[in-house]
Amino acid sequence: MLIAQISDTHVSTPKGPDDDFLHTSEHLARAVAHLNRLDARPDLVVITGDLVDRGEVAEYERLRGLLAPLTMPVFLLPGNHDDRDNLRRVFVDHAYLPRDGFLQYTVDGWPVRLVVLDTNIPGEPGGRLCAERLAWLEARLAEEPQRPTVVAMHHPPFSIGLPLMDSFGLDGIDGLAAVLRRHSQVERVLCGHLHRPIVRRFAGTVACTCPATAHQLALDLPPANRLAIVMEPPACMLHLWLGDAGGLVTHVSLIGDKHPPLTLHDGQGWVRDAQPPPGFHAT
Incomplete structure:
Protein backbone atom coordinates (compact mmCIF):
# COMPACT_ATOMS: atom_id res chain seq x y z
CA MET A 1 0.00 0.00 0.00
CA LEU A 2 1.19 3.51 -0.83
CA ILE A 3 -0.20 6.59 0.95
CA ALA A 4 0.60 9.96 -0.62
CA GLN A 5 0.57 13.01 1.65
CA ILE A 6 0.46 16.64 0.58
CA SER A 7 -0.09 19.55 2.92
CA ASP A 8 -0.61 23.27 3.38
CA THR A 9 -1.91 23.93 -0.12
CA HIS A 10 -3.24 27.39 0.89
CA VAL A 11 -5.46 27.77 -2.16
CA SER A 12 -6.69 31.33 -2.60
CA THR A 13 -9.19 33.00 -4.91
CA PRO A 14 -7.81 34.45 -8.16
CA LYS A 15 -5.67 37.50 -7.42
CA GLY A 16 -5.82 36.76 -3.71
CA PRO A 17 -2.57 37.28 -1.73
CA ASP A 18 -1.38 33.66 -1.89
CA ASP A 19 -2.49 33.33 -5.49
CA ASP A 20 -0.83 36.50 -6.74
CA PHE A 21 2.39 36.32 -4.71
CA LEU A 22 3.02 32.65 -3.95
CA HIS A 23 1.08 31.05 -6.85
CA THR A 24 -0.28 28.38 -4.51
CA SER A 25 -2.95 27.19 -6.95
CA GLU A 26 -0.41 26.69 -9.73
CA HIS A 27 1.79 24.75 -7.34
CA LEU A 28 -1.12 22.52 -6.29
CA ALA A 29 -1.90 21.79 -9.94
CA ARG A 30 1.73 20.67 -10.35
CA ALA A 31 1.45 18.49 -7.25
CA VAL A 32 -1.67 16.81 -8.60
CA ALA A 33 0.05 16.13 -11.93
CA HIS A 34 3.08 14.77 -10.05
CA LEU A 35 0.97 12.30 -8.07
CA ASN A 36 -0.89 11.17 -11.19
CA ARG A 37 2.29 10.36 -13.09
CA LEU A 38 4.13 8.49 -10.35
CA ASP A 39 5.14 5.03 -11.55
CA VAL A 57 -16.47 28.96 0.01
CA ALA A 58 -14.96 30.32 -3.21
CA GLU A 59 -11.54 29.05 -2.15
CA TYR A 60 -12.89 25.56 -1.46
CA GLU A 61 -14.64 25.56 -4.83
CA ARG A 62 -11.34 26.37 -6.50
CA LEU A 63 -9.61 23.68 -4.43
CA ARG A 64 -12.22 21.16 -5.57
CA GLY A 65 -11.50 21.95 -9.20
CA LEU A 66 -7.75 21.65 -8.70
CA LEU A 67 -8.10 18.25 -7.01
CA ALA A 68 -10.57 16.88 -9.57
CA PRO A 69 -7.87 15.40 -11.89
CA LEU A 70 -6.53 13.11 -9.14
CA THR A 71 -6.92 9.49 -10.22
CA MET A 72 -7.03 8.12 -6.68
CA PRO A 73 -9.25 8.84 -3.64
CA VAL A 74 -8.43 12.00 -1.70
CA PHE A 75 -9.13 12.60 1.99
CA LEU A 76 -9.24 16.09 3.49
CA LEU A 77 -8.72 17.39 7.01
CA PRO A 78 -8.77 20.93 8.41
CA GLY A 79 -5.90 23.13 9.49
CA ASN A 80 -5.91 26.46 11.26
CA HIS A 81 -6.66 28.32 7.99
CA ASP A 82 -9.74 26.19 7.30
CA ASP A 83 -13.43 26.58 8.08
CA ARG A 84 -15.18 23.32 8.94
CA ASP A 85 -18.65 24.32 7.71
CA ASN A 86 -17.49 25.75 4.39
CA LEU A 87 -15.29 22.73 3.79
CA ARG A 88 -18.25 20.43 4.42
CA ARG A 89 -20.53 22.53 2.21
CA VAL A 90 -18.31 22.40 -0.85
CA PHE A 91 -17.21 18.77 -0.41
CA VAL A 92 -20.66 17.52 0.57
CA ASP A 93 -20.22 14.40 -1.59
CA HIS A 94 -17.18 13.32 0.45
CA ALA A 95 -19.20 10.93 2.56
CA TYR A 96 -16.39 10.30 5.03
CA LEU A 97 -16.70 13.88 6.35
CA PRO A 98 -19.04 14.07 9.39
CA ARG A 99 -22.08 16.26 8.81
CA ASP A 100 -21.46 18.22 12.02
CA GLY A 101 -18.96 18.57 14.84
CA PHE A 102 -15.29 17.80 14.50
CA LEU A 103 -14.03 16.61 11.13
CA GLN A 104 -12.74 13.26 12.38
CA TYR A 105 -13.11 9.92 10.63
CA THR A 106 -11.48 6.61 9.77
CA VAL A 107 -10.57 5.16 6.39
CA ASP A 108 -10.69 1.38 6.10
CA GLY A 109 -10.40 -1.12 3.28
CA TRP A 110 -6.62 -1.04 2.82
CA PRO A 111 -3.81 -2.87 4.64
CA VAL A 112 -3.11 0.27 6.70
CA ARG A 113 -5.96 2.02 8.51
CA LEU A 114 -6.15 5.83 8.47
CA VAL A 115 -7.49 7.70 11.52
CA VAL A 116 -7.98 11.44 11.02
CA LEU A 117 -8.03 13.95 13.89
CA ASP A 118 -9.33 17.52 13.87
CA THR A 119 -6.99 19.91 15.75
CA ASN A 120 -8.67 23.12 14.56
CA ILE A 121 -9.49 26.00 16.92
CA PRO A 122 -11.58 28.49 14.89
CA GLY A 123 -9.78 31.82 14.55
CA GLU A 124 -6.53 30.71 16.18
CA PRO A 125 -3.22 29.60 14.61
CA GLY A 126 -2.53 26.92 17.21
CA GLY A 127 -4.35 23.62 17.61
CA ARG A 128 -6.02 21.62 20.34
CA LEU A 129 -6.86 18.02 21.18
CA ARG A 147 -4.38 -3.26 12.34
CA PRO A 148 -1.38 -1.15 11.31
CA THR A 149 -2.65 2.43 11.65
CA VAL A 150 -1.66 5.91 10.59
CA VAL A 151 -2.99 8.92 12.50
CA ALA A 152 -3.25 12.14 10.48
CA MET A 153 -3.79 15.67 11.80
CA HIS A 154 -2.66 19.22 11.04
CA HIS A 155 -0.69 20.42 14.06
CA PRO A 156 2.37 18.33 15.02
CA PRO A 157 2.60 17.05 18.62
CA PHE A 158 6.12 18.32 19.24
CA SER A 159 8.23 21.48 19.35
CA ILE A 160 10.78 22.08 16.61
CA GLY A 161 13.08 24.72 18.13
CA LEU A 162 11.66 27.62 16.07
CA PRO A 163 10.16 29.81 18.82
CA LEU A 164 7.48 31.58 16.79
CA MET A 165 6.12 28.41 15.19
CA ASP A 166 6.30 26.59 18.51
CA SER A 167 4.06 29.31 19.97
CA PHE A 168 1.41 28.22 17.42
CA GLY A 169 1.65 24.61 18.50
CA LEU A 170 -0.73 21.96 19.80
CA ASP A 171 -2.52 21.96 23.14
CA GLY A 172 -3.17 18.45 24.46
CA ILE A 173 0.13 16.80 23.55
CA ASP A 174 0.39 14.90 26.85
CA GLY A 175 -3.10 13.48 26.42
CA LEU A 176 -2.32 12.37 22.87
CA ALA A 177 0.91 10.72 24.03
CA ALA A 178 -0.97 8.79 26.70
CA VAL A 179 -3.46 7.47 24.15
CA LEU A 180 -0.80 6.47 21.64
CA ARG A 181 1.27 4.63 24.25
CA ARG A 182 -1.74 2.39 24.85
CA HIS A 183 -2.02 1.51 21.15
CA SER A 184 1.16 0.13 19.65
CA GLN A 185 -0.40 -0.42 16.21
CA VAL A 186 0.12 3.27 15.31
CA GLU A 187 2.93 3.24 12.76
CA ARG A 188 3.06 6.97 12.08
CA VAL A 189 1.54 10.33 13.00
CA LEU A 190 1.28 12.45 9.84
CA CYS A 191 1.09 16.24 10.24
CA GLY A 192 1.38 19.48 8.31
CA HIS A 193 1.47 23.09 9.54
CA LEU A 194 5.26 23.56 9.48
CA HIS A 195 5.91 23.61 5.71
CA ARG A 196 9.01 21.44 6.18
CA PRO A 197 9.88 17.72 6.43
CA ILE A 198 10.58 17.13 10.13
CA VAL A 199 10.71 13.77 11.94
CA ARG A 200 10.64 12.97 15.66
CA ARG A 201 10.06 9.94 17.85
CA PHE A 202 6.86 10.46 19.82
CA ALA A 203 4.99 8.30 22.34
CA GLY A 204 6.34 5.01 21.05
CA THR A 205 5.82 5.81 17.38
CA VAL A 206 7.17 8.26 14.77
CA ALA A 207 5.65 11.67 14.04
CA CYS A 208 6.51 13.65 10.92
CA THR A 209 5.49 16.82 9.13
CA CYS A 210 5.09 17.19 5.39
CA PRO A 211 6.55 19.88 3.14
CA ALA A 212 4.09 22.26 1.52
CA THR A 213 3.10 22.12 -2.13
CA ALA A 214 4.33 25.71 -2.60
CA HIS A 215 6.34 27.80 -0.10
CA GLN A 216 8.42 26.27 2.70
CA LEU A 217 9.29 27.59 6.14
CA ALA A 218 12.81 28.99 6.30
CA LEU A 219 15.02 26.91 8.59
CA ASP A 220 16.07 29.61 11.05
CA LEU A 221 17.31 27.67 14.05
CA PRO A 222 18.23 29.50 17.28
CA PRO A 223 19.61 32.04 17.96
CA ALA A 224 17.60 33.38 15.00
CA ASN A 225 14.08 34.41 16.01
CA ARG A 226 12.09 35.28 12.93
CA LEU A 227 9.39 33.68 10.79
CA ALA A 228 10.18 33.59 7.08
CA ILE A 229 9.26 31.56 4.03
CA VAL A 230 11.49 30.36 1.22
CA MET A 231 10.71 28.97 -2.22
CA GLU A 232 12.58 25.72 -1.73
CA PRO A 233 11.41 22.88 -4.00
CA PRO A 234 7.88 21.79 -3.06
CA ALA A 235 7.45 18.15 -2.14
CA CYS A 236 5.07 15.47 -1.00
CA MET A 237 5.55 12.45 1.23
CA LEU A 238 5.03 8.85 0.16
CA HIS A 239 4.36 6.37 2.96
CA LEU A 240 5.01 2.84 1.69
CA TRP A 241 3.68 -0.16 3.60
CA LEU A 242 6.00 -3.14 3.14
CA GLY A 243 3.97 -5.55 5.21
CA ASP A 244 4.42 -6.69 8.79
CA ALA A 245 8.06 -7.58 8.20
CA GLY A 246 9.05 -4.32 6.49
CA GLY A 247 6.74 -1.86 8.23
CA LEU A 248 5.98 1.65 7.02
CA VAL A 249 8.74 3.50 5.16
CA THR A 250 8.43 7.24 4.44
CA HIS A 251 9.97 8.95 1.41
CA VAL A 252 10.09 12.63 0.42
CA SER A 253 9.26 13.13 -3.27
CA LEU A 254 10.19 16.46 -4.85
CA ILE A 255 7.42 17.86 -7.04
CA GLY A 256 8.26 18.83 -10.61
CA ASP A 257 10.42 17.65 -13.48
CA LYS A 258 13.45 19.93 -13.14
CA HIS A 259 15.59 17.07 -11.92
CA PRO A 260 15.07 14.06 -14.23
CA PRO A 261 16.68 10.78 -13.13
CA LEU A 262 19.73 9.23 -14.74
CA THR A 263 19.22 5.46 -14.99
CA LEU A 264 22.22 3.47 -13.76
CA HIS A 265 20.51 0.06 -13.47
CA ASP A 266 17.45 -0.85 -15.54
CA GLY A 267 16.30 -3.80 -13.42
CA GLN A 268 18.14 -6.26 -15.58
CA GLY A 269 21.68 -5.00 -15.23
CA TRP A 270 23.96 -1.99 -15.02
CA VAL A 271 23.56 0.44 -17.89
CA ARG A 272 26.85 0.88 -19.74
CA ASP A 273 27.62 4.37 -20.99
CA ALA A 274 24.49 5.80 -19.38
CA GLN A 275 23.56 9.09 -21.03
CA PRO A 276 22.10 11.92 -18.97
CA PRO A 277 18.54 12.80 -20.00
CA PRO A 278 17.72 16.32 -21.27
CA GLY A 279 17.77 18.72 -18.37
CA PHE A 280 20.06 16.59 -16.20
CA HIS A 281 22.77 18.66 -14.54
CA ALA A 282 24.81 18.58 -11.38
CA THR A 283 24.30 22.20 -10.32
Missing part, protein backbone atom coordinates in the same frame (compact mmCIF):
# COMPACT_ATOMS: atom_id res chain seq x y z
CA ALA A 40 4.08 3.63 -8.18
CA ARG A 41 0.46 4.78 -8.08
CA PRO A 42 -0.68 5.89 -4.61
CA ASP A 43 -3.71 4.09 -3.26
CA LEU A 44 -4.95 7.29 -1.67
CA VAL A 45 -3.97 10.89 -0.99
CA VAL A 46 -4.37 12.60 2.38
CA ILE A 47 -4.06 16.39 2.61
CA THR A 48 -3.07 17.39 6.13
CA GLY A 49 -4.73 20.77 6.50
CA ASP A 50 -4.51 24.43 5.57
CA LEU A 51 -6.31 23.45 2.41
CA VAL A 52 -7.19 27.08 1.65
CA ASP A 53 -6.00 30.44 2.93
CA ARG A 54 -9.08 32.15 4.45
CA GLY A 55 -11.68 29.39 4.73
CA GLU A 56 -13.98 30.93 2.12
CA CYS A 130 -9.53 18.33 23.88
CA ALA A 131 -10.90 15.50 26.03
CA GLU A 132 -13.70 14.82 23.51
CA ARG A 133 -11.34 14.48 20.57
CA LEU A 134 -8.91 12.32 22.52
CA ALA A 135 -11.74 10.06 23.71
CA TRP A 136 -12.83 9.63 20.10
CA LEU A 137 -9.27 8.66 19.12
CA GLU A 138 -9.04 6.18 22.01
CA ALA A 139 -12.27 4.52 20.91
CA ARG A 140 -11.25 4.29 17.26
CA LEU A 141 -7.84 2.79 18.04
CA ALA A 142 -9.46 0.28 20.40
CA GLU A 143 -11.64 -0.97 17.51
CA GLU A 144 -8.72 -2.43 15.53
CA PRO A 145 -5.80 -3.10 17.91
CA GLN A 146 -4.04 -5.42 15.46
